[in-house]
Amino acid sequence: MTHLQFDHVTKSFGAVPVVETPFNLAIDRHEFVVFLGPSGCGKTTLMRMIGGLDQPTSGEIRLEGEPVGAPDRRRGMVFQSYSSFPWLTVTQNVAFGLKYRNDLSEDEKAVRAERYLDLVGLYEFSDHFPSQVSGGMRQRIAIARTLAAGADVLLMDEPFGALDALRREQLQTELRRIQRRDAKTIVFVTHDVEEALFLADRVVVFSKRPTRIVAEIDVRSRLGEERSLEIRDGEDFFALRRETIGMVRAAAGGEL
């Protein structure tokens, strides 16, 4: 069943077109879709429009059949620049994701915040301020805050960009697990082909501008639903990776 739908969406900033070819894409409920495309092709712009932070110039984006309106709690977002609030401690930043939920008691909120703090490995830094932790840790604060908020739709813009390899693998595994368990719809942007294939049900490959979809890779049918780290060492994964890299190269128009 379609959860999110782009229907002939275009976007320009003033006179500058960013998405000029009408953009169409349907994303199913509980689907993990990864956007893969050259820098500047409009991935962030598309995500922001889903979030309600930017409006399409023409066309429509629908969430559960309704045109998306102003931003709200149904669509959580991890921003590319992974901001956190400098005046809140690490814990308070994570708990900020829950601050405006009336359906949870203060105790439940605290427990939840702590759980996600632990998940991203920041427990021992709980009382630090963002200015006192590293860039990668700040990124993890943003991830934990968004996960803790518990939106049905997660929009994640290169969320693992600044992490070391081990932490990256751990969080990729967790994210996939959370997505299966809590049945979330996720739109995820990355430049890393392996990350894309490991996480996605479907990878959407974008061309450079004028932006259009050059390929959709049905990863689920190739690799199955369950993803463990071992899958990355399998023949299937290698073959798929080689294919995908080929497509990404072609999409970039020989600019890579």
Place this chain on the structure above:
Amino acid sequence: MSAVAETISRPEAAASPAAVARPRKRASRGLLRLRTPLPRGWGPAIAVGASVAIVLVWEFVARLGLTTPLFFPSPTAILSAMGRMFSDQHLLWHAWVSTLRVWGAFLLAAMLAIPIGVAMSGYRVIGAALEPAIDFIRYLPVPALVPLAIIWFGVGEETKIFLLWLGTFFQLVLLVADDMRRVPQEYVEIAYTVGANQGQVLKDVAFRAMLPGLVDNLRITLGWCWTYLIIAEIVAADSGLGFVIWAARRYMKTPEVMAGVVLIGVIGLATDQLLRLIHRRAFRYL
């Protein structure tokens, strides 16, 4: 100082032959290198040392008779004048009256300027409507409005508060609006995507984000209040430090005039340092 130079010398410096002379060169430039942090405790020591030196030179020049006491009395003369004024002329009371006026007008200006400034940059309509008027009034020199203030309010407390308020409110509104404008859009967006409404975004995010800048601007504006206070008290008052200074001038009592000026400086310095301390304490996260 050498400790600072050591920690910044790179490890490969030891390996390269040209590096042998380098550390010494660094150390000699030491404190005058751009943005070099001062060793612990040096900042206050240098500040006090330099201030004392200035006063000593002043005293020395005055004692040598290079200046006429009538024009340029020595620090000790000023200090004894101040002592006399404390005991005979209720100097402390005058200082208190002035301080109350400054803070009264300042708080009034701040209480109005903060919400209006926030609204002006938060809502483009309000900004567009108010900015021309505020920018216009901001450039009017306060002394030029003294006659008008007297016509409107007579020579009571209202006139003084009004003149001080006039000198600060319009500047402060625009400073607050700027602070608000500088709140990163992303902070606001984060709050919206976790379900905050407009009021919550303003209160929990925008206001908190602008607070350090706001406190700094308030501190600077408070300083301006003292400038306008003297103008207000010279024109229309029978109390306050401005009145004391002006009264002393009439009899050419230069040490008394200087004593009043110095006292304003001391109050200003103390307030400023106190507010800076509060700033450092309250915004440890910066």
